[in-house]
Amino acid sequence: MILRALFQIGLLLLLPPLLLGVVNRVKAIAAGRKGPPILQLYFDLAKLLRKGAVYSRTTTWVFRAGPAVGLAAIVTAGTMLPVAGQPAIVSFAGDFVLFAYLLALARFATALAALDTGSSFEGMGAAREVSFASMAEPALFLVLVVMARATGSLSLSGMLGPGLAAAWRAAAPALLLSAIALFVVALAENSRIPVDDPNTHLELTMIHEVMVLDHSGPDLAFILYGASLKFFLFGALLVRLVADVRMTGFWAAEGAFVVELLGFSILVGLVESAMARLRLTRVPQMLVGASVLSVFALVLLLR
Amino acid sequence: MILFVILVPLVLGAVAFSWPDNRTRPTLLVVGSALHVLGIVSLWIHPEPPVLNGYLFLDAAGKVVLTTSSLLFLASAIYAQGYLRSRDDRDNRVFVGGLLVLLGAMTTVGMAQHLGVLWVAIEVTTLATAPLIYFNHNARSLEAAWKYLLVSSLGIALALLGTFFLALSGAAPDGPRSLLLSDLIAAGPALSHPWVRAAFVFLLVGYGTKMGLAPLHSWKPDAYGEAPGLLGALLAGGITNFAFLSVVRVYQVTNAAGEGAFARDALLGLGLLSMALAAVFMAGQRDFKRMLAYSSVEHMGILAVALGLGGAAVTGAFYHVLNNGLAKGVLFLAAGNIHRAYGSKRTDEVRGAARRLPISGPLFLAGFLAVTGTPPFSPFWSEFMILNGAIGTGRYWVAGLFLLFLAVIFIGMGATVLQVVQGSDEGAPSRPGFKDGWLTAAPPLVLLLAVLALGLWLPAPLLSLFQAAARLATGSAT
Amino acid sequence: MGAWTDMAFILVVVLDLFLLASSRLGAAIRAVALQGALLSLLALLLTGSGHDVGHMLVVAGGAFLIKAVLIPWLMFRAIREMAIRREMEPLMGYVPSIILGGLGVVLSFAFSRGLPLPTNEMHPFLVPTALSTVWTGLLLVVSRRKAVTQVLGFLVLENGVFVFGLLLTDFMPVMVEAGVLLDLLAAVFVMGIVMFQINREFASLDTDALSSLKD
Numbered sequence: 001m002i003l004r005a006l007f008q009i010g011l012l013l014l015l016p017p018l019l020l021g022v023v024n025r026v027k028a029i030a031a032g033r034k035g036p037p038i039l040q041l042y043f044d045l046a047k048l049l050r051k052g053a054v055y056s057r058t059t060t061w062v063f064r065a066g067p068a069v070g071l072a073a074i075v076t077a078g079t080m081l082p083v084a085g086q087p088a089i090v091s092f093a094g095d096f097v098l099f100a101y102l103l104a105l106a107r108f109a110t111a112l113a114a115l116d117t118g119s120s121f122e123g124m125g126a127a128r129e130v131s132f133a134s135m136a137e138p139a140l141f142l143v144l145v146v147m148a149r150a151t152g153s154l155s156l157s158g159m160l161g162p163g164l165a166a167a168w169r170a171a172a173p174a175l176l177l178s179a180i181a182l183f184v185v186a187l188a189e190n191s192r193i194p195v196d197d198p199n200t201h202l203e204l205t206m207i208h209e210v211m212v213l214d215h216s217g218p219d220l221a222f223i224l225y226g227a228s229l230k231f232f233l234f235g236a237l238l239v240r241l242v243a244d245v246r247m248t249g250f251w252a253a254e255g256a257f258v259v260e261l262l263g264f265s266i267l268v269g270l271v272e273s274a275m276a277r278l279r280l281t282r283v284p285q286m287l288v289g290a291s292v293l294s295v296f297a298l299v300l301l302l303r
Numbered sequence: 304m305i306l307f308v309i310l311v312p313l314v315l316g317a318v319a320f321s322w323p324d325n326r327t328r329p330t331l332l333v334v335g336s337a338l339h340v341l342g343i344v345s346l347w348i349h350p351e352p353p354v355l356n357g358y359l360f361l362d363a364a365g366k367v368v369l370t371t372s373s374l375l376f377l378a379s380a381i382y383a384q385g386y387l388r389s390r391d392d393r394d395n396r397v398f399v400g401g402l403l404v405l406l407g408a409m410t411t412v413g414m415a416q417h418l419g420v421l422w423v424a425i426e427v428t429t430l431a432t433a434p435l436i437y438f439n440h441n442a443r444s445l446e447a448a449w450k451y452l453l454v455s456s457l458g459i460a461l462a463l464l465g466t467f468f469l470a471l472s473g474a475a476p477d478g479p480r481s482l483l484l485s486d487l488i489a490a491g492p493a494l495s496h497p498w499v500r501a502a503f504v505f506l507l508v509g510y511g512t513k514m515g516l517a518p519l520h521s522w523k524p525d526a527y528g529e530a531p532g533l534l535g536a537l538l539a540g541g542i543t544n545f546a547f548l549s550v551v552r553v554y555q556v557t558n559a560a561g562e563g564a565f566a567r568d569a570l571l572g573l574g575l576l577s578m579a580l581a582a583v584f585m586a587g588q589r590d591f592k593r594m595l596a597y598s599s600v601e602h603m604g605i606l607a608v609a610l611g612l613g614g615a616a617v618t619g620a621f622y623h624v625l626n627n628g629l630a631k632g633v634l635f636l637a638a639g640n641i642h643r644a645y646g647s648k649r650t651d652e653v654r655g656a657a658r659r660l661p662i663s664g665p666l667f668l669a670g671f672l673a674v675t676g677t678p679p680f681s682p683f684w685s686e687f688m689i690l691n692g693a694i695g696t697g698r699y700w701v702a703g704l705f706l707l708f709l710a711v712i713f714i715g716m717g718a719t720v721l722q723v724v725q726g727s728d729e730g731a732p733s734r735p736g737f738k739d740g741w742l743t744a745a746p747p748l749v750l751l752l753a754v755l756a757l758g759l760w761l762p763a764p765l766l767s768l769f770q771a772a773a774r775l776a777t778g779s780a781t
Numbered sequence: 782m783g784a785w786t787d788m789a790f791i792l793v794v795v796l797d798l799f800l801l802a803s804s805r806l807g808a809a810i811r812a813v814a815l816q817g818a819l820l821s822l823l824a825l826l827l828t829g830s831g832h833d834v835g836h837m838l839v840v841a842g843g844a845f846l847i848k849a850v851l852i853p854w855l856m857f858r859a860i861r862e863m864a865i866r867r868e869m870e871p872l873m874g875y876v877p878s879i880i881l882g883g884l885g886v887v888l889s890f891a892f893s894r895g896l897p898l899p900t901n902e903m904h905p906f907l908v909p910t911a912l913s914t915v916w917t918g919l920l921l922v923v924s925r926r927k928a929v930t931q932v933l934g935f936l937v938l939e940n941g942v943f944v945f946g947l948l949l950t951d952f953m954p955v956m957v958e959a960g961v962l963l964d965l966l967a968a969v970f971v972m973g974i975v976m977f978q979i980n981r982e983f984a985s986l987d988t989d990a991l992s993s994l995k996d
Contacts, residue, residue, distance in 0.1 A: 172784055173791040180795075282804075285875045289802050292883030296794065299890045453931060457922060460938050464915060467945050471898075474949065495897060 004250060008083045013075075015258065016228035017041035019235060019265040026269025041228060045221045053217035058118045066113025067215060067222035070106040074229045077102035081236055082157045083257060086250075093154040096144045100137070103189070103233075106226065107133055114211035125210025128280070132195065132207065135287035136188045139181050142294035146178040147241065149301050160240040177297035179242045184290040186234035186268075188283070190227065193272035195283050235264040305354050305361060308342035309410045311335060316403030320396060328399050329387045332380035335403050336373070339410070343373045357483060359414040363771035367621045368548045369413035371628035372541040374753075376406055378746035379533040382636050385742030386533060389643065397434050405431040405537065412545040418466050418482040418556075421549055425462070425513060428542050429455045436530045447522075447529035454512060454522040462509025462549075468502035469556060471495070484552060488559040488778070499560045506553045507569060513546035514603045515596075516573045517580040524584075527596035528648070532639015535592065539599040539635060540628035547606050547624065551776045554610060558778050563613075571611030571701065577604025578708040586715035591641070592648045594719050595634055598674060601712055602627045608705065609689040610776065616692025617773035622761075623685035626673075629754045630682055633670035636747040637663045641723065646734035650719050655728025662744040664724050666751055671720040673754050675713045681757035786826045789819050790906035793944070794886055797917035800937060801882040802875055806929055810856045813936050816914075817848025820943055827904060827947055837950065844943065852936065860929055873924035885916035898948075907948055914941030 021038040028035025037043070055064065080095045082088040088095075111126040147159040150167035168175055188195045191208035212223050239260040278286065315335040322328045346361055347370075353360035361369065383402075387395050408431060411424035429452070437448040466482065472494040473479040479486040479494075487494065512519040527535045550570075557566040581601035588594040602623070609620035638648075640663035645653045657664035673680035676687075686709070693702040757765075796816045803809045824841035828834060871878070889912035896908060918938025922931050 173787045176788070177791065177795070282875075285802050285879065288876050288879050289798060292798055292879055292886075293795065295883060296798075296886055296890070299887045300791075303890055303894055449928070453922070453935070456935055457919070457938070460915075460918075460935070460942055464942050464945060467942070467949055470949050497896060 004086070005089065007254065008086065009089070011083060011254070011258070012078050012081075012229075012232070015261070016232035017045065017225070019231055019261060020228045022262055022265040023269040023272070026266050027273050030270065030273035041224065045225055048216075048221035048224070049218050051217040053215075053219050056117060056214060059116050059214075063113045063116040063214075064219070066109045066116070067219040067226070069109035071222040071226040071229075073102045073106040073109065074226045074233070077106075078229060078233055080156050081233055082160050082240070083236065083254070086253070087157045087161065091155045091157040095155045095157075096148065096159065099156060100140055100144065103140075103230065104133070104137065106230070110211055110223070113215075117214045119214070122211055122213060125207060128207045129211060132188060132283055132287065135284055135291070136185050139185045139287060139290040139294050140189075142291060142298060143178040143182045143185065146174055146294060146297045146301060149298065150175055160237070164240070171301055174297040174300040175241065177293050177300070179238065181290040181294040181297070182234075182238050182241065184286060184293075186231075186238060187271070188287055188290075189234060190231045192268055194275050194278050194286065197277050232261070235261050239264050304342055304345050304349075305351055305359050305414060308339055308346070309359075309407055309414070311338045311342070312403045312407035312410065316400045316407065319400035319403055322396070322399075325395060326388075326391060328395060329380075329383050332383050332399055332402060333377075335406060336377040336380040339406060340373050340377050343370055353416065357485065358417040358420050359411070360416045361414050362416075362775055363768055364548060364551055364621065364775050365413040367624055367768060367772050368544050369410060371544060371625045372406075372409055372413070372537075375536060375540045375628050375632045375750070378632055378636070378750050379536055382533050382639075382743055382746040385740050386531065386639065386643075388742075389737060393438070393440075398438050401431045401435045402534075402537070405435070405542075409541055409545050413548065415552075416484045418469060418484070418487075418552065421552060422459070422463055422466050425510070425546070425549060426459050428545070429459060429513070432534070432538065432542065435534050436526050438531055438534070439529065444529040447525035451522045451526045454519070458509045458512025458519065460509075461505050461512075465502045465505030465507075465509055465553075468498050468505060469553075472498035472502060472560070484555060487556045491559040492561045494556075494560040496560065496562060499557055499562050500565060503553060503557045503562065503566050503569070507550060507566075507573070510546045510549040510553070511573060511607075514543050514550065514607075515546075515577075515600050516603055516607055517577040517600060520577070520580070520596075520600045523600060524593040524596040527599065527635075528590055528593040532592075532635045532642060535595065535639070536632045536635035539595065539602075540631040543599060543603055544624050544628055547603065547610075550607070551610065555776060555778060563778075567611045567613055569611075570607045574604045574607030574609075574611055575701070575704055575708075577601065577607065578705070578712075582708045582711040582715065585712050586718070588715070588719055589650050590648050591650055591653070591719055591723055592635075592638055594650075594716060595631075595638060598634070598712070598716060599631065601708070602631075602674070605686065605689065605705075608701070609692065612689065612692045612696060612698065612701065613777055614692050614696055615773075616689045617776050618769045619685045619688030619692060621769040621772040621776075622688060623682065625765075626680075626682040626685050626754060626757065629750050629757075630670055630674040630680070632750040633666060633747045633754065634674060636743070636750070637667040637670055640737075640739065640743055640747075641667060643737045644734065645732055647732050650722050652732055653723050654726040654731050656724045659728045659731075659733075660739050660744075662739040662748065666744070666747050668720060668724045669751055670747070671716060673751065673758075675716060676709060677713075679755065679758045681754050681761075684758060684761070786823070786904055787906065789823050789826060790904070790910045793819050793823075793910050793940075794913055797886070797914055797937065798879065798882055800921060800933070801878045801917060804875065806860050806927070806933075807857075809930065809933055810853050810860070813856075813933055813940075814849050814853035816937070816940055817852070818845060820848060820940055821845035823944070824947055824950075827907075827950075840950065848936075848940065848943075856929065856932070871925045871930075878920055878924050882913075882917050882920055885920070886913040889913045889916065907944060911941050911945035911948075914938070914944060917941070 018038065018041075020041050021036075024040070025035050025038050077099050079089040080091065080099050082091075107129065111130055114122040114126040144159075147167075148154055150171050151159050151161075151163040153159050153161070153163055187193070191197075196207040196209075208227075212220065215223055236257075239257070243260050243263075312335045315331050319328055319331045322331065347366070351361070380402075383399075387398070405428055408424050408427035412421060412428065415421035415424055433448050433452045433455075436451055437444050469487070470480075470482050473481065473487060473490055475493075475495065477493075479490040481487070508519065512522075515523040527538060530538065554563075554566055554570070557563060577600050581597040581604065585594060585597045585601070588597065606620050606623060606627075609616040609623065640660055641653060641656050642648045644656075644660055644663075647653055655664075656667060673682055676683045678684075690702055690705060693699075693705060793816055796812050796819070800809055800812050803812065821841040821844040824837055824844060828837040873881075886909075890909040893909040893912065894905075898908070915938055918934050918936070918941055921934025921937060923934075925931055925934065
């Protein structure tokens with residue numbers, strides 16, 4: 001039992017950078033490049049953690065606290081997420097609200113830190129990030145509400161637990177719609193391509209990357225690691241929702257879960273390769289569309 | 304004979320499309336409309352039983368509208384001989400063929416006893432009319448045709464949805480499961496009420512768009528303004544009347560289902576709104592053909608008000624269908640002549656029409672007097688009957704508004720018409736080569752004489768026909 | 782079977798929302814074509830025991846040919862000849878139109894439950910899907926400027942009417958349904974011709990250029 005819990009925590013803490021590595025590799029292959037090693041993010045993190053941080057004289061403690069608070073919030077949120085159908089480490093009725101707000105808290109900390117630099121450039125990034133988040137968050141909440149309603153459970157463990165299979169039989173259209181909405185939200189929240197380009201360094205188009213330009217050393221490592229964790233969280237949520245593979249044994253279930261997550265990363269990589277980044281003015285459209293889809297799903301459930 | 308009057312125009316329309324000679328092709332219009340009038344006369348003398356499983360039948364309401372349009376079409380067809388001769392630079396294949404198809408479709412509307420057939424026929428009138436509006440092939444007529452097509456198609460799609468609703472209202476296992484008027488009316492209160500209400504709303508919006516009731520009239524000024532005068536006459540005195548007939552059909556069913564009060568309120572509201580809007584836009588109108596369009600909006604409003612009042616007013620409504628149709632013929636044909644003679648339809652340019660066109664100018668003035676309800680012309684009597692209906696049922700505020708709008712419209716329209724007709728035509732723009740001829744001046748003159756005659760003496764068979772139509776519409780006969 | 786029908790209805794509605802959000806004409810035409818294909822599929826899926834199967838096959842086949850093949854092909858030809866790709870700034874922004882569209886969808890799904898259906902054997906999603914598709918079509922026609930998009934809106938509206946018509950297939954004569962399909966073709970055909978003429982006259986398909994007639 002202890003072993004299994006430790007394994008799950010290990011999965012949560014160690015797997016995420018690999019997923020981003022897979023995304024980048026898929027994009028590289030689709031573009032005909034060789035691409036960085038699949039484990040590149042691990043190397044980057046190790047390198048950054050060994051370096052010292054540089055702080056601008058205009059910044060205050062808010063700037064220093066940002067990355068740490070952000071990472072802590074995301075890790076805490078991660079403890080509520082059930083892995084591979086097993087109950088999560090922390091689970092109580094209504095924990096999905098806390099889950100969503102912890103993710104928001106992480107963003108809030110990052111945005112504050114960006115504003116604290118006093119740079120108009122970073123301020124612009126923070127403004128964009130927050131305004132898009134304000135449209136993505138309703139969609140996320142609605143998706144969670146749909147899942148709660150469909151499974152009759154108020155905790156993430158219950159929503160993504162054994163009750164899910166019955167919910168699919170009863171309300172497949174609604175769950176499918178919310179899965180689509182969740183995928184859109186996942187792309188937006190993780191600054192993936194139709195919304196944001198994680199590789200860009202053009203100031204006019206950046207959203208998320210702009211905010212973290214002033215961070216260095218361990219702070220930057222925290223932020224990069226936190227971003228990969230967030231990607232993992234959304235991926236775990238989505239693959240549990242759509243691909244509820246019920247393996248009998250614990251290890252088989254965990255294995256299937258990892259495979260599914262890798263599949264999710266490949267899918268994201270393909271989407272990023274196939275699509276062009278949307279104009280900034282078109283992003284709200286997509287996010288509002290996701291919200292409307294999830295509202296539609298909710299109505300289907302309630303009628 | 305029922306099939307004859309539908310098929311003759313359609314066949315002749317097909318002939319017109321394949322007729323090689325541009326100069327002689329318009330003759331087909333006269334042939335078609337003469338045969339049509341003869342067919343209608345024969346149906347007056349020997350009424351015929353329903354044909355095609357009861358889908359087609361000429362009842363009293365249909366007879367009023369169809370007779371009006373048949374006469375109007377004959378007048379327009381004769382007028383077209385002169386008009387198209389003056390425009391022989393322009394290929395009239397589509398125009399002549401389209402007009403004949405239009406006549407066939409209108410006749411089908413007049414006889415349809417099945418709401419599906421009715422809908423298809425209304426759709427065909429739209430499709431046949433759109434290219435006719437584009438007859439002048441310039442940017443403005445294209446704009447008018449586009450607007451007409453888009454707005455009408457929307458209306459027609461909504462009408463189809465309404466027709467489906469109505470079909471659904473009778474879809475209970477023991478219901479009529481039919482769109483035949485007689486079946487639906489016989490089922491009456493057994494129809495599902497929410498669906499009947501929804502159906503009435505959609506059908507009123509749909510066919511109301513074709514009628515040009517405010518606020519669904521937006522296509523009207525453009526289409527009337529840009530189309531040739533004789534098409535304007537057929538739109539204002541023909542197609543819109545058939546759209547009114549369609550609304551009457553729907554009202555018959557709604558009333559039989561016990562939702563009559565709801566329907567009457569809706570009709571009254573839309574009708575008064577149309578009259579008010581026409582009054583507002585008529586004043587200060589600078590284009591006399593667009594002004595006529597608002598006059599058409601006004602008269603469709605009058606018809607809707609009359610149907611909404613119920614009782615004696617409905618008899619007046621059918622009388623008014625005839626009067627308005629003929630009077631609109633006078634106005635549009637005369638306006639078409641004035642437009643041809645001046646090459647302009649702007650009231651600040653056109654003046655002295657009575658001098659330049661000694662027949663059409665005075666006819667335009669007389670037509671204005673007729674259509675605004677001045678005695679002794681017949682629209683006075685039909686409007687009087689409607690007003691009587693309003694007062695008779697104690698709805699004084701409707702009567703008051705009705706009179707107020709009529710007065711405002713008389714003043715607004717009079718200012719424009721007098722400006723066009725009176726004065727000296729020196730300095731006004733002109734287009735050489737157009738004078739009042741027999742072919743272009745006689746048809747409106749004859750129509751005006753008919754309006755005058757009907758005002759002086761209403762034959763008893765006609766009155767009893769109007770009463771029969773009103774009984775049919777309000778369901779008091781059965 | 783039931784799940785597939787559910788999915789087809791939902792997909793029709795999702796396509797409505799997509800059309801409201803889409804600014805690329807090519808994608809919008811494809812969406813309309815896909816919607817047409819779904820409708821013909823629905824016609825087959827809804828064929829119950831009480832129906833005349835041959836008749837339904839004709840209706841579904843006709844719908845597929847016209848709505849999913851012929852009209853999209855005509856529309857593609859139209860935009861290719863006029864070399865236009867995108868909707869210009871619409872009269873109403875995309876976000877408001879998505880929200881209004883979503884509102885219509887939600888309302889029709891929420892309230893259609895209260896409407897009594899005299900025929901009880903039909904699918905519960907049919908009426909709300911029809912109503913929301915009609916609403917979407919109206920929104921598109923009213924809120925867009927390009928003639929092509931307005932025609933697309935009209936097609937969506939007709940699709941909605943067609944969905945509703947599926948409710949009546951068991952007692953409506955064939956003639957009326959043939960009329961529906963034929964009329965659709967005819968309407969678009971004429972509209973297409975007019976559009977080509979508009980193009981010739983104004984060298985663009987922006988109906989804002991059609992604004993010289995005013996009061």
